[in-house]
Amino acid sequence: MMKVGIIGAGRIGKVHAKNISMFVPEIEIKTIADPFMNGQTEEFAKKCGIPNVTKDANDILNDPEIDAVLICSSTDTHSKYIIEAAKAGKHIFCEKPIDYDLKKVHEAIDAAKNAGVKLQIGFCRRFDHNHHAVYQMVRDGKVGKVNIIKISSRDPEPPPIAYVKVSGGIFYDMMIHDFDMARFLAGSEVTEVNAVGSVLVDPEIGAAGDVDTAVVTLKFENGAIGIIDNSRKAVYGYDQRVEVFGSEGCARNENDIPNTAVLSNESGTSYENPYKIMWDRYTGAFVAEIQAFVDAIVNDKETPVTGMDGLYPVLMAAAATKSLKEGRPIKISEVE
Amino acid sequence: MMKVGIIGAGRIGKVHAKNISMFVPEIEIKTIADPFMNGQTEEFAKKCGIPNVTKDANDILNDPEIDAVLICSSTDTHSKYIIEAAKAGKHIFCEKPIDYDLKKVHEAIDAAKNAGVKLQIGFCRRFDHNHHAVYQMVRDGKVGKVNIIKISSRDPEPPPIAYVKVSGGIFYDMMIHDFDMARFLAGSEVTEVNAVGSVLVDPEIGAAGDVDTAVVTLKFENGAIGIIDNSRKAVYGYDQRVEVFGSEGCARNENDIPNTAVLSNESGTSYENPYKIMWDRYTGAFVAEIQAFVDAIVNDKETPVTGMDGLYPVLMAAAATKSLKEGRPIKISEVE
Amino acid sequence: MMKVGIIGAGRIGKVHAKNISMFVPEIEIKTIADPFMNGQTEEFAKKCGIPNVTKDANDILNDPEIDAVLICSSTDTHSKYIIEAAKAGKHIFCEKPIDYDLKKVHEAIDAAKNAGVKLQIGFCRRFDHNHHAVYQMVRDGKVGKVNIIKISSRDPEPPPIAYVKVSGGIFYDMMIHDFDMARFLAGSEVTEVNAVGSVLVDPEIGAAGDVDTAVVTLKFENGAIGIIDNSRKAVYGYDQRVEVFGSEGCARNENDIPNTAVLSNESGTSYENPYKIMWDRYTGAFVAEIQAFVDAIVNDKETPVTGMDGLYPVLMAAAATKSLKEGRPIKISEVE
Amino acid sequence: MMKVGIIGAGRIGKVHAKNISMFVPEIEIKTIADPFMNGQTEEFAKKCGIPNVTKDANDILNDPEIDAVLICSSTDTHSKYIIEAAKAGKHIFCEKPIDYDLKKVHEAIDAAKNAGVKLQIGFCRRFDHNHHAVYQMVRDGKVGKVNIIKISSRDPEPPPIAYVKVSGGIFYDMMIHDFDMARFLAGSEVTEVNAVGSVLVDPEIGAAGDVDTAVVTLKFENGAIGIIDNSRKAVYGYDQRVEVFGSEGCARNENDIPNTAVLSNESGTSYENPYKIMWDRYTGAFVAEIQAFVDAIVNDKETPVTGMDGLYPVLMAAAATKSLKEGRPIKISEVE
DSSP states (O other): OEEEEHHHHHHHHHHHHHHHHOOOOTTEEEEEEOOOOOOOHHHHHHHHHOOOSSSTHHHHHHHHOOOEEEEEHHHHHHHHHHHHHHHHHHHHEEEEEEOOSSHHHHHHHHHHHTTTEEEEEGGGGGGGGHHHHHHHHTTTTTEEEEEEEEEEEOOOOOOOOOHHHSSSOOHHHHHHHHHHHHHHTSSOOOOEEEEEEEESOOHHHTTTTTTTTEEEEEEETTEEEOOOOOOOTTTOOOOOEEEEEETTEEEEEEOOSSOEEEEEEEEEEEEEOOOOOOOHTHHHHHHHHHHHHHHHHHTOOOOOOOOHHHHHHHHHHHEEEHHHHTTTEEEETTTO | OEEEEOOOSHHHHHHHHHHHHHHOTTTTEEEEEEOOOOOOHHHHHHHOOEEEEESSSSSTTOTOOOOOEEESSGGGGHHHHHHHHTTTOEEEEESSSSSSSHHHHHHHHHHHHHHHEEEEEGGGGGOOOOOOOHHHHHHTTTTTTTEEEEEEOOSOOOHHHHHHHSSOOHHHHHHHHHHHHHHHTTOOOEEEEEEEEEEEEHHHHHHHHHHOOOEEEETTSSSSSEEEEEESSOOOEEEEEEEEEETTEEOOHHHHHHOEEEEEETTTEOOOOOOOOOOOTTHHHHHHHHHHHHHHHHHOOOSOHHHHHHHHHHHHHHHHHHHHHTOOEEEGGGGG | OOEEEEOOSSHHHHHHHHHHHHHHHHEEEEEEETOOOOHHHHHHHHTTTEEESSTHHHHTOTTTTTOOOEEOOOOOHHHHHHHHHHHOOOEEOOOOOOOOOHHHHHHHHHHHHHOOOOEEEEEEGGGHHHHHHHHHHTTTTTTEEEEEEEEEEESSSSOOHHHHSSSHHHHHHHHHHHHHHHHHHTSSSSSEEEEEEEOOHHHHHHHOOOEEEEEEEEEEEOOOOOOOOSSSSSOOEEEEEEEETTEEEEEEOOOOOOOOOEEEEETEEOOOOOOOOHHHTTHHHHHHHHHHHHHHHHHHOOOOOOOHHHHHHHHHHHHHHHHHHHTSOOEEEGGG | EEEEEEEEEEEEHHHHHHHHHHHHEEEEEEEEEOTTTOHHHHHHHTTTTTEEEEEEEHHHTOOOOOOOEOSSSSSSGGGHHHHHHHHTEEEEEEOOOOSSSHHHHHHHHHHHHHHHHOEEEGGGGOOOHHHHHHHHHHHHHTTTTTEEEEEEEOOOSSHHHHHHHHHOOOOHHTTTHHHHHHHHHHHOOEEEEEEEOOOOHHHHHTTTOOOEEEEEEHHHHHHHEEEEESEEEEEEEEOOEEEEEETEEEEEOOOOOOOOOOEEEETEEEOOOOOSSSHHHHHHHHHHHHHHHHHHHTOOOOOOOOOOHHHHHHHHHHHHHHHHHHSOOEEEGGTT
């Protein structure tokens, strides 16, 4: 039985803890660490059957019984913990992004590589049933050569302004998932990015130096073209759809909805909106990514989202940020 | 913390045990009993955190610490265990049907009533998200007065012939769920049943004295008309759809499918079939019915599927069986 | 250029006249006859390029230049005109039903047969793009052996009570289309009919001796089972759907809607209802049936809806009427 | 009865002639002119009830009986005929685009303005039922303030290479429709265009100096952002979808398909692809635009697609062409 430690007991740390306790019987969470550990978190840990709680991540990093760590702390600590965990010989699952500083990203990736430990980045959407089904169609050649990739990704509500101010901007904090999805679906690297953005949802987001509506076009090495649109606010729910158009067909998906009931009355025919909450939408994806991490360790395989997969979306976010600022397309080579 | 015992560790008993251990933290399974208890089942119980396993249901019935029982044993033992559990003052969740013998059904219902314990019958489909959404639309008056109810219910594969021989026939073993659904949606009692049936899937089913394709029309007290169609074999999966047509509109649902991906290529546009497996289709429903049972006990409410709800579908199955045999509509009053 | 005459310039006669003038250039309408011919109808005829208008159908029947007649007069005159047209050696397209009197139906069919003229009955729905697509799937073996046929057919508004009183009842006037559709889809004859009916839409319909909500189950010779549901009032539009379930799959269709636009807002996701008007829904079907009639004449083929196809739905309506009255299933042989 | 002349009896001229003869009884086509007039076209004109055929457009322009002209000749003659028709005091319906030379476009618009005649440009898609339904939702405020507009427009087959060489390129010949649609839906002018393009369908298109796959992002004056994707080849049919996302909701449409039949079998569930042929897809739109033109004349209203509506898409095409060439966003002001 593999033993893991979780660093960070915030929202995402708790999601992983609960999922592992319910759905991943192959691993056992020995310790959960958080500098703000309190009674409530201890109670939570108990419910999940986690025997040890601590304020000090070193209790995990220095524990020889622990085989792997899940890094769910704040982004600014990711690379540090990756490097330390790698040194301690532990396999690493790290939430996205590794860091916004490309030098730190490279150091973290190198550390894991040199230590020979597995490193998986938490791009959970790759494991979503709907996105993965489109991916599988593409990989199975069902759309032929990929020509156009379209991704719509819209949140039900903007985050608090306080968060917007420190998030690094819409490209780093929101579209980074879509950058990853674009590469995942295309099977090719992005060479150039052009970003357009507006403040249409909330002027305060503009005042904080960010945009809330953004469209990015991507050029891929293989000639394919990508389009991503983001909005901080879709009143009808969490809108997440992808489309891959190719020489032999087109694969696309729709949002999940809570139920399939349809009502027809005098005013028209209607059905329910997509989920409003990310955790409801990607429930299965969070479980599946941990299962894939365990599988990579147990069967000594490459993880399905490598350190380099963590690097490229950051490069794309850097390019998009620069493109929006300068009003021109930016080559990835300009930001590497 | 309420303590329960599970009588019967077959397929459905295990489903409830696992669901409770994962999703119903409000109750604790103290004991699981099965006359065929073996090492494998013991292992399963351990994984679910059930401390006691036994071959003797009396270890549950006589345990003063246990507040409620889940009766998941074979149908012929249901009424007996209901009566015994009622005498022991335990709340009862019993898998459907209570019995095929109406006298026994009445005795069981009376026993629970006299003992003042809760009795809930396991018609899980009432708790399915898609069916419940249609039900809610109907109850909210969104379709107005109910005029027509249509239920399609088709299995992906016929059961083994050995089972067909003892199951009581398609009306008792398969359509009984739809009889319950029809009453649930109509909010009115059925007064007359007309059954038509054919052997179209497998001649062996005919040789066993049953039909494999059946259509039943229902007359409700309030004038509404119901239609149920059953087939033992739908090659495209487990097909479960309902439709309620009324004076102000029409509510209907579609099957859940594993993902929303759609592929368009030269030959057409296609998507995935519904689930093939009942347990995949009704996962949430099995959890929700137990949560409702707990809620009824904790908040001292009527259970959402009462003993009488267990009785009526059996009456309808009896009427349908007689109707098919005699080739004429049968009033419920003829079989009571 | 084939010349035709139209007997009857009511609603359906005008539809055919307009359609032929617009979409069937292969034929020329020489004369239109109606006992109530007036200035307005003359104006209409002129717009359609019909040179002759008359009050006397004999001007058509006795015109040696006219090759074929469309009988669009009131039902009670159908068989008479069929017989006369047959005697005059003219091919015949006759609106449904031939008659409610089975003797007259047989006489009409025999007259056409003996005269060696083509006879096609106006069951237009066979030519509808959606129903025909399901039919074609069934004929191409895509659903395998047919096991269950389901037809929903609901009108947006009941007809005037005056009409209800003389229409022959819901089975003759409304469900007759569905009886034809059931045979068309099944490729097998009906042997027994069981009808259930209620007055749920308008008590005046009940007072007029009819029901407004009806469900009929059908047994087919090949063991397949059919279900038809009719309502005189669906507030959301003209609801016309069929489903054929078989050993290898299930083919079904949905209603046409005026456009594909979908709106998602805070209250849900909605789209437009089906058409409210039969003529909008079956526009193409009315054209296609005339084209098929022309094709049968020009290429000397059997018409796609023969006299016998006109007879059977009347038998089914008779059986359904008797079944509803007597509260028992009626064999077709009981009404022949 | 208004009399019109049609200049140009090629594909689109014939479509208008046939549509008017069948569906627009308010107007009468007196003359059709084409320099390549031959027996076949004469035969066609006869069938449409057009009394006069000629090789000389002046027979229309100089005919005092003719109130309006439809200019369906080759693009290079559009502006010339607009100017001449305006001088002759005739209302003008002109196929898109007016010209690729902005000077000529302005001259044509001015000529019509000065002559006080109506000028309508043939952007037929505005009149398509699906696109118009989305437009109507937007205009009715159902999506609130427009934030993002997405248009997918993909042809089933590339045009002949000979045509590609003279068409002016994908932005002038194909995306020009989508540029118009974007403005139509946004209700705001485009200020900047960024184009990305690839040769992914046929290298010969690249050899001819064009791209076959193109994505353009648009900035609108009001801050909204637009995305258009074009491909010369979609194997599954003519793919035409729009989506408007705003502060209060999202309106989008799907393609029309030939019928609604759906087949579920062991391999999945499938339905038909969209139409392959533009004329099938936009049948109703071609009729509706002529009806709107007639309505503008008869009721002395502004035409729904004015000369300026003809100008802007040409500006956008010019900007997109320049953007693709120079690899940077181009402001509309740079090409005016």
